[in-house]
Amino acid sequence: MQDIFLNTVQDFNEYQGMETLHPLVSVVHVENTEHIKECVMHYGVYAIYLKENKGCRLSYGRTPYDFDEMTVTSFAPGQVVKVEPNPDVPFAKFTALAFHPDLLNRTALGRNISRYEFFSYTSTEALHLSAQEVEVFRGVLALIEQELHRAIDKHTRELIVSNVELLLNYCLRFYDRQFITREEINHSVVKQFLHLLDEYLDTQAEQDGLPTVAYFADKCCLSTGYFGTLVKTETGRTAKDLINDRILSKSKELLQSEMLSVTQVSSLLGFEYPQHFIRFFKSLTGKTPAQWRVA
Structure with a gap:
């Protein structure tokens, strides 16, 4: 060739x-x-x-x-x-x-x-x-x-x-x-993205780390730039924002279990260090995970 x-x-x-x-x-x-x-x-x-x-x-x-x-x-x-x-x-x-x-x-x-x-x-x-x-x-x-x-x-x-x-x-x-x-096509891509994101947080995050926009763009067979623009056009929010929303929602779900420590929750979500998770959680809620738990 x-x-x-x-x-x-x-x-x-x-x-x-x-x-x-x-x-x-x-x-x-x-x-x-x-x-x-x-x-x-x-x-x-x-x-x-x-x-x-x-x-x-x-x-x-x-x-x-x-x-x-x-x-x-x-x-x-x-x-x-x-x-x-x-x-x-x-x-x-x-x-x-x-x-x-x-x-x-x-x-x-x-x-x-x-x-x-x-x-x-x-x-x-x-x-x-x-x-x-x-x-x-x-x-x-x-x-x-x-x-x-x-x-x-x-x-x-x-x-x-x-x-x-x-x-x-x-x-x-x-x-x-x-x-x-291409609204119908775009809607199906966003739907696939959110499904893959939930699946990732449930089964892969602890082993593979925090989910990234590039990972889901690749899974949808799109470049990161095109994927990001498509998601923003369809939802009004960035793909990164949607990922953070899902991580926060999942973290609140896990924190409701008294069997899991903050460190364990951090690890399950893919954070490398617990302090990174604490900083992430507080930036979005105004409280640390421990404070949110007792509120």
């Missing part, structure tokens, strides 16, 4: 067979006539693809991307993505934006790039666009592309970065819409 290293925009363009108009950013339109080959792509640039057919299967980590026609997938530097041919649609068709992290140096977007968590979404998390959203997406890419075909001047970088930021902000809006329109 071939390894493809996309460390620069030049690398990205050469792989797609496109001319490089700017060393730090590129917009490409690809409609391959050659069959897609299995490979592993190592990203050193940011890349956002508007997939226009089911030309290949993508996987990041151990689970596949969920995408169809007119969906957006996003990758960030450091990510490794496996590409496999789709026998039913052997040719890829997509539009893509690629930009190097250096493009964002000393810009507000560079300082705030972490807010675009969809770059870390890993599985079953592609952005599915409506026809109107596709037009918006293409329209912003067209603005970037226009700048790339102009002679570079003192305004070029500022205008390109502004439009990249505009595109990312639209992606945030479209993801918010997707979280809302």
Whole structure:
């Protein structure tokens, strides 16, 4: 299996067979006539693809991307993505934006790039666009592309970065819409999360330690970022808050048994040290476990 290293925009363009108009950013339109080959792509640039057919299967980590026609997938530097041919649609068709992290140096977007968590979404998390959203997406890419075909001047970088930021902000809006329109799916994920959480506290916490958001995201086959946003959208509260609520509820249940000491309750819940449990309990109730017990 071939390894493809996309460390620069030049690398990205050469792989797609496109001319490089700017060393730090590129917009490409690809409609391959050659069959897609299995490979592993190592990203050193940011890349956002508007997939226009089911030309290949993508996987990041151990689970596949969920995408169809007119969906957006996003990758960030450091990510490794496996590409496999789709026998039913052997040719890829997509539009893509690629930009190097250096493009964002000393810009507000560079300082705030972490807010675009969809770059870390890993599985079953592609952005599915409506026809109107596709037009918006293409329209912003067209603005970037226009700048790339102009002679570079003192305004070029500022205008390109502004439009990249505009595109990312639209992606945030479209993801918010997707979280809302997938209400039934989201509800089932939250239901599964809470069931797994209760099960964990009952059977695993003492051995494996305190439950984490990352653990349940993985169990639901979602990245931590996507899972956290989904839970917050569906419940109005963070996944961490819900975990803490369940730990507190379970601790009160255990403390009602006079057979268990505070130290034993702490251990059953997965706390490494009893003082950590006491601090946690007091921060949420205003009382220590011992004080709550006699209240």
